[in-house]
Amino acid sequence: MVEIEWGEWAGHLRESAANEADWNAAVAAGLVRDSDMVAVDVGCGGGGMAKALAAAMPSGTTVVAIDADPDVLEQAREHTAGAVRCELASMDDGAEPLRKAIDAPADLIWASASVHHAADQQAAIDALASLLAPGGRLALAESGLPARSLPWDLGIGEPGLELRLDLAQDKWFAAMRDSLPGTVPMPYGWTDALTRAGLVEVGTRSVLTESSAPLGAEQQERVVTQFQHRVERLKPETGEHGQGHGHGHGHIEYQEWLSAEDLAVWEQLLDPEGEHYLGRRTDLAVLSVRSIHIGHAPR
Structure with missing residues (x-):
């Protein structure tokens, strides 16, 4: 059995928040309206999008960053440096703790790779939708295409x-979902889930990120580091996963996520002293598509 302690990943989430600053800023600029008064990042991780929302929002407005893990929230608090209000709350506890944390109807709620860690994803979406002001938007950054x-x-x-x-x-993720206490299947897509929550004008926008080879030294190092995290999380001694960050604790039975042969190859590719080290290749690139599913509260 493996316990998922997201506090141990707080530093990595802070690092990701810094690395994705440009992406967050571009997405926030496309989501925020001049009339918005309250924006919320639920499952804020390192606080990257919360910081971007604070920069994009009109002056005199409020941005709230919410996470269920106190260590993660502390990293968000440091990263946002007083630009947002940070609150401890969990989607698994329903709407009321979130409502108290926000303390006002929200014009925009952002949730990235967090709802899929809720035991009942539809209930979590229902709760988030209930916090919107009339005409407010709920934006779920979930799925897309593999990088x-x-x-x-x-x-x-x-x-x-x-x-x-x-x-x-993907196999790890399925096992993680099955292991959550009180897990409830959601056998339909995110746009259906937003519609079932009573939201209207539901749609999806996807953001393409592309950097061709050869990458600059900083981006090359970032790609290698991402592979290091992904492989480490799938090793037998950790059993952790690589899809976003969670908002609670659970257990999964260990199984061989990666074959011994592939694991041995990854060890060579990620060894800075080895002849096959990825950091010395000239053909690494970046191509990813991340999807954002958006629903509007009726006016």
């Missing part, structure tokens, strides 16, 4: 290594 950074054939191991890493994460 691609590696060539199919790396000259070591069986080709298709990155595809198998995605598959391993």
